[in-house]
Amino acid sequence: MxxxxxxxxxxxxxxxxxxxxxxxxxxxxxxxxxxxxxxxxxxxxxxxxxxxxxxxxxxxxxxxxxxxxxxxxxxxxxxxxxxxxxxxxxxxxxxxxxxxxxxxxxxxxxxxxxxxxxxxxxxxxxxxxxxxxxxxxxxxxxxxxxxxxxxxLTALNERVRDAWLALAGAGLGVLVAVIVIGFSLARWVARPIRALEEATAQLADGRLTDPPDTGRGPPELRRLAASFTRTAARLQHLLRAQEAFASEASHQLKTPLTALRLRLENFEPHLHPRARPSLDAAVGEVERLGRMVQGLLALARLENSAITPESADLDAVVADRAAMWTAFAAEQSVDITVTGPDVGHVWAVPGGLEQIIDNLLSNALRVSSPGSVITLTRAHGSDGPELHVVDQGPGMPETSRHRAFDRFWRACDTNDDGTGLGLPMVQQLTLAAGGEAALHPAPGGGLDAVVHFRPSSMARHRPRTAR
The missing domain is CATH 3.30.450.20 (PAS domain)
Structure with a gap:
């Protein structure tokens, strides 16, 4: 500047x-x-x-x-x-x-x-x-x-030339003076702006450790720096309050939900057999409420914390999660296969790859019928590595695919006990690492959930610290 x-x-x-x-x-x-x-x-x-x-x-x-x-x-x-x-x-x-x-x-x-x-x-x-x-x-x-x-005309031309030289010398002197004065003035104006820029970057990373000096620069910039400092302090206070709430709520809500479930289960020996379906439905709703609370708290921690993406081996994580979910899928007579070439390391939130794959496999397994196959396909896309999780379920219409990443949204014709927070968490984790998630119809029916990653070898494109 x-x-x-x-x-x-x-x-x-x-x-x-x-x-x-x-x-x-x-x-x-x-x-x-x-x-x-x-x-x-x-x-x-x-x-x-x-x-x-x-x-x-x-x-x-x-x-x-x-x-x-x-x-x-x-x-x-x-x-x-x-x-x-x-x-x-x-x-x-x-x-x-x-x-x-x-x-x-x-x-x-x-x-x-x-x-x-x-x-x-x-x-x-x-x-x-x-x-x-x-x-x-x-x-x-x-x-x-x-x-x-x-x-x-020699003498006349010399006088004219001397006059032009004098004008040029005077102009050069004025320009030098303008350079000296302008440089001092520009630094006086630009220094508080650079301090504000650095403070804004610190605040975007989650913590303002070096607030801008409110005693330098023009009065307008000093007032702006003071207003920014007050705003940053207020935002940090609100963020700390939200983080404290998320931390406290994660502990305070687990205990009563667990106690409520145990009390409902203790009713089972004393209930008439015709009332047991209602009891089972109540226990199921308590379990769903517990998962919803855990999902909300996870999203709150993800949004309110400074996250620095790190390099992760996508191939290794895909193989590990596929092996872990194979046992659950076998209980429903569903196969999980991994295809595609190795794609190497990608930028991801610490532990984010596992959560992304777990949520996508959980959703795919929920809609898969016995005898079907869930395919995890790795590919090299035009912008970087991609992971496709393809199921053979009923799929989604276009309007539903556009709303699937909204919180708490579930299709009207679904009968599962999902919370509507799995795909929003996938989207949030993906965006935090500089990637993108999308849903497409799978060839032959079903749904293709694709996640685009940024390759970690592209150091100059390293994602910024996300919130």
Missing amino acids: TRRLLLSYLSLMLFVLLALEVPFGYVYARGELSRFSHTVGQGAAVLSEVCEDRIEHRRTADIPALARSYARSTGSRVVITNRDGIVLTDTRTTATTIGRNWSAQPDIASALRSRPASGTIHDSETRAEVFFATTPGTSGGTLRCVVRVICP
Whole structure:
């Protein structure tokens, strides 16, 4: 964030400097050229008047000396022609133009028609950019001479270049000052934001051990840090209260449920035989209530505790749980088979793989008829390892599959004594490790419960600590 703030300051200041300095430099350069051209043109006009006066009084011999004197004083080149465009004098030391007819040259031709000319050209001899001013020498409407003054633009260009360099230096100094001030300001603003980010990550992991400093940064961020600290303290208090409730409830509810079941069973010798079905139903409801309480407490502990996924061998856990459930399945004449290639290690909540497989096998066994098969299939999916638990039961319609992960939801036509918490726990355990669980229709009937895992070899994709 510091870098982005600093770049925004620099971009804004650079835009302001360019918007101010470029027009200023351009106006300065145009002004200098305008003043220079005015000075050269005015000098050429004065010199033409003097030369016209010398020619009028037949003192043409003074013209070369006059031109040389003016050229030395101004550092220019002076060319003077008569009224026919014949060069009378040229102050260039190597000049061989005296006596030549220059009436065809555009500026001389214009001046011979009593129209002054000026402009910037590239001198082929000096290979430099020069400014010329060509002025006619007239008196009473009579043209007697033409004066061309050529001045190099080297000094002017150097002044303009020095002005641009000064502007660039000033702009660079301003940018350096902005960098120093902007960096300090950006750090002043960004430091409490980083502290808030770190504190938020700590709170997401379950415990705020380093609350943000409420005495640094702008007033708005200080107030935000104070509000966050109060909110975090309140949330931690609520989480501790929920954890304490889950811990206490797990102990306090087990005893009365167990005692209630024992008291109901003690009624059996004293009841009329026709009342025993009602007693069996009551005992079954007590058992179901006990399982529901255990499921709720397990979900509460899972949601209220910081969980760090760890690497687990999916192949070994699948083989172990399949072997354990085989004995239970055999009592219902149901077979359990394991197929598919080895998929290796995956990220999972500690002990979560066993709970996921146990819940899925329990659900599959509940709906399987004698002689059917439950298949555990391992596979390499597009996003990582997958585990499919496929039964040959009645299956589920699409609307039921979408609601199957809701707590306490059970199909309307079911007759089993499930609590409606097994699949929600599977979903919660899977999401906590960065995976996903879903239900699909199995080919040939039945249900395909598929769990997508994240491979633990992908270290850069390690799931964040979940809640």
